[in-house]
Amino acid sequence: MFDDRSPIYQQIADRIKDDVLSGALKEDEQVMSTNQYAAFFQINPATAAKGFAQLVDEGVLYKKRGIGMFVSPDARERLRADRRSRFFAEVVDPMVAEARVLGVPLDDVIKHINGGSR
Structure with missing residues (x-):
């Protein structure tokens, strides 16, 4: 555990x-x-x-x-809001920054997330 x-x-x-x-x-x-x-x-x-x-x-x-x-x-909604904020700060924002460094258009990132081809 x-x-x-x-x-x-x-x-x-x-x-x-x-x-x-x-x-x-x-x-x-x-x-x-x-x-x-x-x-x-x-x-x-x-x-x-x-x-x-x-x-x-x-x-x-x-x-x-x-x-x-x-x-x-209100615990569940409070926790959800906190996790959403952390998700964007810790996962999405760094991913977007890396995509920009690599020259990957954000539209391609969105297509990939939606199950499109790479």
Whole structure:
């Protein structure tokens, strides 16, 4: 489940974000407690808590005192907007810049994306 590429708490946060984006976790749905999460994945509860705290800080999760953590009502759309922005900044913009350096017309790039010939 976890790899060495990033801290475990970050991987926890990313996994929950992916579950929200995919619809596996719905708005206002309760998520596992940090202790349940830690026990299930056999990790330190403090590590799980750090990942959950990050999600609360980002507005993905919210706490109901004495009950647990829940998915924020606007979490999915907020995450989608963030990922869209990062997609353009990290994928599309560099691709367009490289196409320009190589002299590839953007119309050719668009044709290729739409399944046209190279």
